[in-house]
Amino acid sequence: MKNEVQQLNAKTSMEDFISDRSMMREPLLGTSKGGLRTLPFILANEAFEKAASYGLLPNMILYLMGGYAIIPGARPCDESGSECTSWNIFQFTLLASSFALMSIGAGGIRSSSLAFGADQLLTRDDLGNAGILERFFNWYYFAASAAVVVALTLVVYIQEQFGWKVGFGVPVMLMLLSSLSFFLASPFYVKLKAKAGSFVSFAQVLIASWRKRSLHLSESADEVYYPKKGSRPTRPSDKLRFLNKACIVGNAQEELTPDGNASDPWRLCTIDQVEELKALIKVIPMWSTGVVMSVTISQTTFPVLQAGSMDRHIISYFEVPAGSFATFTIISILLWIGTYDRIIIPLAARIMGKPARLSVRKRMGIGLILSSMSMVVCAIIEGVRRETAIKEGFSDDPKGVTDMSAYWLLIHHMVSGMAEALFAVGQNEFFYSEFPKSMASVATNLYGVGMSVASLIASLIMSSIDSITSRDGKESWVSSNINKAHFDYYYWFLAGLSIVNFFYYLLCSRAYGPSLGEQNRFWDDEEIVNE
Known part of the structure; x- marks a missing residue:
């Protein structure tokens, strides 16, 4: 039985190799x-x-x-807005x-x-x-x-x-x-053939591994693994070896159909499926560092309160709305990306005499450092603003506007924009480069998922700090009265959290090992749809 399976796998591997070579050459040279x-x-x-x-x-x-x-007709109020009716x-x-x-x-x-x-x-x-x-x-x-x-x-x-x-x-x-x-x-456009969702595939690997949990993994090369047509791996990697059980062919007559397909995909998975799940598990620690980074980025409400209590006039009769200050962060992102791509990289290449670029993980690390610095800047500015407000008699008036210029906050927005540009772009590129080609959409959505999780964590952190610091009748650090609150302490806490996150990132990066991002990526098992 084992010889039959090996012959089947050898035949499949040769066909897959020929198919794989043709798929690589066609998009590279003939289209x-x-x-x-x-x-x-x-x-x-x-x-x-x-x-x-x-x-x-x-x-x-x-x-x-x-x-x-x-x-027309979808008007709940009259022209004056004084008489309104309920929506139907x-x-x-x-x-x-x-x-x-x-x-x-x-x-x-x-x-x-x-x-x-x-x-x-x-x-x-x-x-x-x-x-x-x-x-x-x-x-x-x-x-x-x-x-x-x-x-x-x-x-x-x-x-x-x-x-x-x-x-x-x-x-x-x-x-x-x-x-x-x-x-x-x-x-x-190059259009790849659609395939089944990755999360169903992940579930199949987990369940198949569990169903084969009693299977013994040998240190030798005796196991017969189930490959997928068009894929090059013939053996799964040694990391997270317990998942390898999902792609081991234990009984070919029961687990394989006459044409070589798995009879039950919830009991036998391909090597590619196992490696895709391993790739996702492997990047989770690196992904988690971005969650903490996004916690600092999501602090948009408090800077608006700060700007609202400071002098925002550019000239005597015009002032920038407090809510518009967040736009400076986006402007910083635009300036940094343009400067980095069109000035810094070409200049570095000219000086060094060869192509120059910062690696993905270096850019992510620099982004984390700048994120910490943005919180430090915010804390320092808020400490000065609060002291100024109290000196000017606005201790009980959170709507009072001090003589301190709101444009000191531009330092925070500019540093924060640079941090986001470096880290967000770097992490997206990192995920895309490290994942198999079939997981491209998963890779490019992980950063967004991290931001969503960060919003929940940011709310939890703020609620916890509010509850802890307001005990015994004390004024909360995040009180609605910005002049009695201590938002500077809150920013110092986030700065400390960001610094800890940077060292956590260094550990995760070291544990991750060499990156695959510098290597060329081919189509793997994807098929191009010709239209």
């Missing part, structure tokens, strides 16, 4: 699809969608609370459906466009290097950030100046442009 020419369309698709979505958010609450409606079920369904469609559409674009764009680059041998991939991730983040700035400034301004019909019509046109820009380049 006109993919490449740099497709990227402007993909970046435009993401940028227009971002501008449309974020352009709706700031004033949406005002629209819902006011007496305005774009669709049709109006509520219409509103909820529009929000649901926006969320589904945005989720579809944001979860796949980054991986889809990277797929276009890795089809040609002259683009199969880490430098090109790094530049793509940089400019992708640049386009998305620039779109947010446009949304929070120009689109919001149009809504305020020209009303809801024109103001909400602009995002509609932006979404139409987003769709048009994407489909214009459709004939030139």
Whole structure:
């Protein structure tokens, strides 16, 4: 039985090798699809969608609370806004459906466009290097950030100046442009054949490993493993060896069909499935360092309160709204990405006489250091602001505006923007480079998942600090009265947490071992759909 299985695997491996070689050569040498020419369309698709979505958010609450409606008949209040009637079920369904469609559409674009764009680059041998991939991730983040700035400034301004019909019509046109820009380049895209979801595959590996838990793993090469057509690995890696049981063929007659497929995918998995789960488990510690980083990035409410209690005048009759100060973080991201890609890297290459770039993990580490520094800057500025407010008699007046310039906060926003640009771009590139090609979408969504988890952790941290510091009738560090609170202590706590996270990152990076990101990535077991 074992010889039959080995013969079957040898035959399959030879067929897979030939198929794999042809799949590598075809996209590299014999096709006109993919490449740099497709990227402007993909970046435009993401940028227009971002501008449309974020352009709706700031004033949406005002629209819902006011007496305005774009669709005839969906008007809960009269023109004066003094007499309002309850929404009927049709109006509520219409509103909820529009929000649901926006969320589904945005989720579809944001979860796949980054991986889809990277797929276009890795089809040609002259683009199969880490430098090109790094530049793509940089400019992708640049386009998305620039779109947010446009949304929070120009689109919001149009809504305020020209009303809801024109103001909400602009995002509609932006979404139409987003769709048009994407489909214009459709004939030139590299399109990979869809496959089953990764999370189902992960569940199959875990269950198959559990069902074979009594199986003994031999140190010799006696085990027969189940390969997948089109894949090159013939043996699983030695790390997390208990998962290898899922791909061991124990009884070929029971576990394999006559054509060589698994008769029960919940009992026998491929080597690729096992390695994909191992890759995900392996990056979890590195991913967790980004969660703590995102906790500091998510501190957007308190800086608004700080700016609101400081002098925000640029000239005597114009002042920047407190809520707009967060835009400086995005501007910092744009400036840093542009400067790094167009000035620093070319200058370093000229000085060194060879291509120069910071590795992904170095960029992530520098981002974590800058994140800590941004919290230190915030703590120092808040300490001075609080002392100034008390001296000027605003101790009991949280709405009082001090003579201290709010533009000291630009130091925090600029450092925070640099930190986010380095870490976010670096971590996305790291995940994409380390995961198998079949997990590209999972790789490019891990950073977003980390930010979501960070928002929950940030809320938990703030609630805990509020509960602990307000005991015995004391004023909470995060009291609603910013002049009696101690937000500076709160920022020092986050700075300390960030420093600890940096050393944790160093340990995780050392334990992770060598990266695969510098190596070229091929199509593995993916198939290109010709249209």
